[in-house]
Amino acid sequence: MQSSMRIENVEAKLYRAPLRAPFKIALGETDHIETIIVRVTVEGGLAGFGEASAYAPVTGEDSEGALAFLRKAASALVGRDAAGVAGIHAAMDAISVGRPAAKAGVDIAVYDILAKRAQLPLYRFLGGTDPCVRTDMTVGLADTAVMAERAALRAREGFRTLKIKAGIDPAQDVEHLLAIREAVGPETELRIDANQGWDAKSALWVLERLEGVGIAEVEQPLPHWDLAGMRFLRERIGQQLMLDESVHTPHDAMRAAMAGAGDMINIKLMKSGGLHPALKINAIAEAAGMACMAGCMSETRVSISAGAHMAAALPNVVLADLDSWMEIADDGCAQGGFTREGDRLTLADAPGLGVTVDFDAL
Ligand SMILES: [Mg+2]
CATH class of the missing domain: 3.20.20.120 (Enolase-like C-terminal domain)
Incomplete structure (x- = not known):
């Protein structure tokens, strides 16, 4: 029986960096990347990393909205077992429909933790x-x-x-x-x-x-x-x-x-x-x-x-x-x-x- 994987903290930080060249598609043009790096920490200090790259024309959320969601998710998820991925998604869905990039940020960090605990590369x-x-x-x-x-x-x-x-x-x-x-x-x-x-x-x-x-x-x-x-x-x-x-x-x-x-x-x-x-x-x-x-x-x-x-x-x-x-x-x-x-x-x-x-x- 493995030790508990109680979630202790969910943190999110905005990360912006310039692109080598402007990138244009039919939906718009940008010269920088704006994304959110997520860190989930479980009891004992093991941490997993995730990322939430919000793009409103596709994901229906911008970085600000994703960060606001992640703050709410943090209070809903602290104390939960990181192994309960379905429950983590249910808890996030109860906060809001949509917000897929923000949810991906948490989900990826949780899978990082689970694979690290299993001592296996995620694939x-x-x-x-x-x-x-x-x-x-x-x-x-x-x-x-x-x-x-x-x-x-x-x-x-x-x-x-x-x-x-x-x-x-x-x-x-x-x-x-x-x-x-x-x-x-x-x-x-x-x-x-x-x-x-x-x-x-x-x-x-x-x-x-x-x-x-x-x-x-x-x-x-x-x-x-x-x-x-x-x-x-x-x-x-x-x-x-x-x-x-x-x-x-x-x-x-x-x-x-x-x-x-x-x-x-x-x-x-x-x-x-x-x-x-x-x-x-x-x-x-x-x-x-x-x-x-x-x-x-x-x-x-x-x-x-x-x-x-x-x-x-x-x-x-x-x-x-x-x-x-x-x-x-x-x-x-x-x-x-x-x-x-x-x-x-x-x-x-x-x-x-x-x-x-x-x-x-x-
Ligand atoms: Mg495409």
Whole structure:
């Protein structure tokens, strides 16, 4: 019988850092990362780290809202057994619906603690055996020449799959993808992410013009609510249709599966509320014959590590888009978790996330 894992403290600190270059998608543009690092401490002093990267247009909360939620969660969770993950989520859900990034911050820190207590890297704690995950690299919206140059640079750096942002102007999207294919050559796999920016007709128009360009997946072409449109599109295109903003919760995954709205689901811990709900989403997807990708918001290596552990643990998570940490000019808030060689992330052979955070210096 192991000693108690009574939660003694839940702390949260805002972390801001500039990006190497401004990052633009169909939903907006930013030149910095703003996220929250969470520390949960249990009796005896063992601490786990988590991260809450709130992005209101997707998660419905901003950093201020997430911090306010985390203060309430702290008083509700102190005294609870950290091993009771379902109960921890129930207690957080009783404070508020939504707030998935804030909830993910607590959830990830709790899993860090549980895996540390089990003395296993998190991916092994979750049932995996292979510490390697291959990630893509995202190319944000910019002028055609800039996007093509960035894509070529990333391909030279060893990224075999590039995710190209789209969704503001269909004609420009076509121009971007043609130039990028020209710049990277035939070997690099390309995915296109419209972040809800198209309607069904413009999506068909774009994909028709990109026939022969070799696009493997089309991510969230239509608004999050348009499952019927997704199904319409899915029946008419050759690419894998991946749902991102349409699926936050296990209920969303079930609805999407029943609607036949997609071939794949992009699971992000910041949308799902952490690993506990993410495991349910993956199980629903797997049962429905949909593969998953481990994606990310603007996150540091703290929660990127959690996403990579999840991807390494779950055979149905076949793709990873865990790249945001590489865009931070000085990712100084945390070390470890994984190392990168080309597009391959190798998880640390250390208990838990394997991440160290100088929390008091934040
Ligand atoms: Mg996306």
